[in-house]
Amino acid sequence: MHRYLRMLCLVIISALPAYSFAQFTGHLELLPAGCEASGQCTLKNKLHFKDGSNVEWEAKAGLVTDGASIPGIFQPIIGAPFDPSFIKAAIIHDHYCDRHVRPWRQTHYVFYEGLIDQGVSMAKAKTMYLAVMLGGPKWTQLIPGIECGQNCVNKVNNVTTVAGVPGFLYRKADYSAPDIAPAMATLAALLEADAEAISIEEIDAYAESLRPGDFYFQHGAEVAINDTAAID
Numbered sequence: 472m473h474r475y476l477r478m479l480c481l482v483i484i485s486a487l488p489a490y491s492f493a494q495f496t497g498h499l500e501l502l503p504a505g506c507e508a509s510g511q512c513t514l515k516n517k518l519h520f521k522d523g524s525n526v527e528w529e530a531k532a533g534l535v536t537d538g539a540s541i542p543g544i545f546q547p548i549i550g551a552p553f554d555p556s557f558i559k560a561a562i563i564h565d566h567y568c569d570r571h572v573r574p575w576r577q578t579h580y581v582f583y584e585g586l587i588d589q590g591v592s593m594a595k596a597k598t599m600y601l602a603v604m605l606g607g608p609k610w611t612q613l614i615p616g617i618e619c620g621q622n623c624v625n626k627v628n629n630v631t632t633v634a635g636v637p638g639f640l641y642r643k644a645d646y647s648a649p650d651i652a653p654a655m656a657t658l659a660a661l662l663e664a665d666a667e668a669i670s671i672e673e674i675d676a677y678a679e680s681l682r683p684g685d686f687y688f689q690h691g692a693e694v695a696i697n698d699t700a701a702i703d
Contacts, residue, residue: 492523493522493523494521494588495518495585496519496521497516501513501515501553507538507552510537511536512535512536512537512538513533513536514533514534514536515532517530517531518559519623520581520584522581523584525622526573527621527623528563528623529620530563536561538552538553538561538562539552540561540564540565540603540607541599541602541603541606542606542646544646545646545651545655548598548655548656549595549602556590557586557589559585560588561582563585564578564582564585564603567581568644570616571612571613571614571641572613572614572615572616574613574691575607575608575687575691576675579604579607580600583596583597583599586600593667594663595659597666598658598662600674601655601658602651602655604674604678605651605654605681606646606647606651609687610641611641611690611694611695612640612641612695612696612697615697654677654678654681658674
């Protein structure tokens with residue numbers, strides 16, 4: 472009987488859809504000691520992250536970081552730079568915002584996944600995600616990355632080219648728009664009662680509704696590949 476039950480459990484488990492949990496690996500150590508006070512730190516060791524789709528992301532040792540994917544103006548909502556609860560996610564996100572080896576939407580979403588992995592509440596993580604969707608950098612052209620392991624900053628597959636885009640298009644991070652802070656506060660209030668009441672897809676749609684006709688939101692999944700340069 473027990474043998475039959477064990478076999479039945481194995482059959483049920485094998486029939487379930489596979490799901491990969493996002494996870495950081497690598498010990499985070501910032502140099503020099505106490506560098507957080509100056510706002511500029513250097514990674515002693517590499518920091519690696521595998522997202523929920525088994526795509527891998529890596530920031531190498533020696534990377535200089537200011538620990539802030541979101542400016543200080545939003546600290547009352549988000550928290551201070553180098554906050555241990557989201558510093559790893561901020562480092563990976565900032566690294567890839569400076570190295571356009573994957574589309575901007577995917578890069579901002581990995582920030583959200585990293586926050587969740589580090590124990591940030593879903594409500595706060597979604598609010599921070601909305602902030603980077605609205606004010607974070609955006610681009611239409613990818614550059615090949617240096618290989619850092621299987622499925623890691625190697626190349627980008629399954630992308631299409633924007634018709635008629637004349638060369639590299641890039642918008643720097645800009646959190647000065649007056650509607651960003653109210654939008655974050657509104658979302659945070661809605662999520663306070665039920666963090667799962669609003670999905671990531673709905674947040675994407677909300678962000679896009681605040682930027683009607685915006686070129687980058689219209690072409691968020693379309694990129695032009697630049698194979699003339701690579702960056703590590």
